[in-house]
Each structure stands twice: as structure tokens, then as C-alpha cells.
């Protein structure tokens with residue numbers, strides 16, 4: 001058997017070279033005579049591995065010393081709670097833009113801990129466009145948004161202007177295009193879409209926003225985690241190792257600017273196919289709101305969906321079933337998906353249309 005093209009929304013496929021390198025290094029890492037998964041997170045070897053991984057992440061994403069990078073567990077969902085707990089401070093309100101499933105979940109989570117002001121909501125378009133108008137209160141602690149909505153397939157082409165520090169969930173689009181980290185107060189992202197495997201969550205936070213908190217659970221306390229180099233307790237060590245392998249792979253691809261070009265070509269190829277006829281229907285018609293990374297679509301005749309998915313699997317195209325909230329199909333084009341994988345998908349789609357259309 002050979003590895004198929006994996007369009008899974010998350011956890012997502014990894015580049016073949018990353019898989020094989022991790023396989024080769026799993027039982028004995030370099031001269032350690034043990035696996036990365038078997039050593040103390042406080043050993044000199046692991047601390048050096050983590051230091052080098054942090055340096056490469058900072059280099060590839062352009063993260064300055066004004067920002068702390070935390071290597072935590074708990075997923076993006078954990079951060080949806082940790083953010084209001086850490087950042088609302090004296091002011092008890094935060095502003096949220098709702099542009100789909102994940103930003104709505106983040107706002108619902110935050111409501112347990114602070115007053116939530118909805119600064120914009122695209123429910124009236126069923127989350128097929130970004131919110132047209134924003135109403136951002138000057139008095140809130142931060143403005144939260146999900147830069148790419150993994151389920152609904154909408155993505156901000158650029159950050160909206162905001163008088164407040166922007167807190168952004170980049171779980172599905174971190175490292176897929178060049179950003180200016182200085183435009184953000186805080187970025188969080190689970191690793192399992194573009195930076196490795198589930199179990200590691202990155203938090204990139206402007207140090208000036210951190211302050212001592214009274215009575216926070218220690219593992220959720222950004223200040224404590226920063227001061228202990230994300231080692232207040234055992235961090236996800238193997239996931240941090242795998243992040244390093246992914247970052248080296250990304251560097252070999254030419255870095256984020258190069259992969260951004262590739263990601264645009266991949267998205268263009270798929271959207272051109274979807275827009276070419278009426279056999280397939282994209283939910284997001286507005287080009288300005290379309291995600292380059294997660295592309296939900298439907299067969300105009302929904303009765304054909306199960307056959308489409310079964311045939312795709314037979315042709316080595318995995319993970320295309322849509323999220324349960326939308327149904328239909330979803331193709332996720334994360335960094336590790338090669339252009340050839342999207343070309344194979346498009347070829348399969350044309351053939352399926354020719355036979356069944």
C-alpha cells in the first residue's frame with residue numbers, strides 16, 4: 001500500500017518526508033540512545049531541542065522578542081477559555097467577531113468568564129461571507145476573531161482595523177501565508193493542521209499584555225507558563241519534536257512566502273474547477289471571503305455525495321467528507337498537501353462529472 005492524498009480537516013496529513021524522518025528517529029534520536037518520547041523534558045538534550053525549535057519558529061514566522069511563545073496542551077479549545085481568563089484583567093468585557101463555527105464556539109466559551117460583546121456576526125449569510133460591518137467597543141480588553149473558519153471555509157484576506165489588541169485563532173492557517181505578528185496581541189493555534197500533530201498548542205503573545213493573575217489554574221496561566229519556559233508541568237515533548245521536523249521541512253520548501261504562493265495555486269486550481277460548471281456548488285461564492293485552506297462544496301445533486309466520497313477513497317483521495325454541521329464535501333489544502341494532490345482531486349472531480357453528470 002502507498003500513502004494516499006489526505007484532505008482531512010484535522011488532524012491533517014503530514015508531508016511524507018516528515019513521516020519517514022520521524023519513523024527513522026523514533027527509537028533512537030541522534031546520539032541519545034533513547035526516543036524523544038522517553039527522556040525527561042528537563043534533560044539538557046530536550047531543552048536544547050526545544051530551544052532550537054523555538055528559534056526556527058521565530059525565524060520562519062518573524063516573531064520578535066516582544067512576544068512570548070508558549071508550548072501548551074489543551075488545543076485551541078483550551079485557549080478559548082485561557083484567553084479571557086488571562087487577558088480581560090480589570091476590564092471584564094471582550095469583543096468577538098462571529099464568522100463561523102469556531103469563532104462562535106470561542107465566544108460561547110468566553111461568556112463563562114467575561115462579558116462578551118459581539119462586534120460582528122455573519123449569521124444572516126449562514127457564514128458564507130465575512131461580517132460586513134463591525135462595531136468594536138473601545139472599552140473591551142481585546143477583539144477576538146478566527147482568521148480562517150475551518151468548517152465554513154471563510155478567511156480574512158487581511159485583519160480588520162481594530163482599536164483593540166487582536167486575539168486571533170490561527171489553528172487552520174498559521175504558517176500558510178506571511179503575516180506581520182506585530183499586528184496581533186495574541187495568536188493561538190493547535191499544531192495538528194499545519195505544524196504537526198494533535199496535543200500541542202502554540203500561543204504567541206505580546207509580553208506587555210501579560211500580567212500576574214489571581215487564582216488561575218497554573219497550567220492556564222500565561223505569565224506562569226512564560227516564566228517557566230512552558231515547563232510548569234510536562235509539556236507535549238514528542239509534539240514539540242515533531243513541530244521541529246515540520247519547521248525544517250517548511251524551511252526546505254523556501255519558508256512561508258514560498259508556501260503561500262503554492263497555497264494560492266492549489267486553491268485557484270480547485271476553485272476554478274468548482275466555478276467551471278453547475279455540477280459542483282461552493283457554499284462561499286464571495287471571492288473576498290473564500291478560504292485558501294478549507295474548501296467546502298456540494299454536489300448539486302446531493303444524492304451523489306456518498307458515491308463521490310466512496311470513489312474518491314478508491315482513487316487514493318482521503319478525508320473529503322464535509323463537517324457534520326454542513327454535510328457535503330470539504331477539501332483541506334494545508335501546507336503539506338502538494339499541488340499534485342489537488343490536481344489528482346480535480347481530475348477525479350472532472351471524471352466523476354463526466355460519468356455521472
Ligand SMILES: *Cc1c(COP(=O)(O)O)cnc(C)c1O
Nearest residue numbers: 010075076077102150171172190
Ligand atoms: C481545529 C480548530 C479548532 C479546534 O481545535 P482543538 O485542538 O480541537 O481544540 C479551533 N479553531 C479552529 C480555527 C480550528 O481549525
